[in-house]
Amino acid sequence: MPSPCDPQYAPVGDVGLVLMMIDSRLKGIHDGKTETDAEQQVLIRQFTESMGPNGADDVLDGACTLIFMFMTWLRKVHEEHGKDVIEYVVPNLVASMRMMPKSMPTEVIPSMAGLVVSAGIGLSPNLWRGQYGDWTDEEMTPLEATAFLLAEHINRIADDPDFATRMITEALTDAEEN
Incomplete structure (x- = not known):
């Protein structure tokens, strides 16, 4: 019997917007900037404001999908080396x-x-979190930071500052084509 937190039941959300936000932060850090580029902040704000009533939920779901995708990649890499992703990540x-x-x-x-x-053991992070009630305002920035930290970890493993973003972009492109 599948778990109610099985990823097949989870909404995907707006992975593209979240990936754009994470990529912007990654590039900013690597360029020595500690703050997000003002122009990028304006674009993200305009895009976010243009979303419909479910826009915030789409961003939350997209962030959780991104975390799931990052942890799936990390789990596979760690398993190839006989290691447990939870223990090492x-x-x-x-x-x-x-x-x-x-x-x-x-x-x-x-x-x-x-x-x-939850993502590391193959469960949907957003469905797992949903068991405990609504998201809080205090969790919004940490959710983005978590996705950012996982992307940066993947980039360090791959020794490529754009690997995580490219991996997700390619996966999204493949999904659209199929």
């Missing part, structure tokens, strides 16, 4: 989160770690 991720107190309040770290663990 989650502690480093939590340590990184703890170093970001402005973006990642301590009280949301367990939820973000839970999202990553």
Whole structure:
């Protein structure tokens, strides 16, 4: 019997918008910028404002889908080397989160770690999180930061600053073609 948190039951959301946000942050960090480019912030704000009533849910679902896709890739890479993705990714991720107190309040770290663990064991992060009620405002930035940290981790493993973005873009293109 499949789990109610099985990814087949999860909405995909707006992965493209979330990927654009993550890519912008990654490029900004690698270019030595600590703040998001003002022009990029305007574009993201305009796009977000243009979304319909379900727009915020689409962004949340898209972020969770992205986390799931990143963790699926990480799980496969770790399994190829006889390692457990949870054992190797989650502690480093939590340590990184703890170093970001402005973006990642301590009280949301367990939820973000839970999202990553759920994705790491093949469950839908958004359906897993949905069991515990509505998303809170305090979880919005940490959700984006979690996706960012996973993308950066993947880029470091691949030794390619654009690998995570390219991997997702290719997966989305393949999905559209099929």
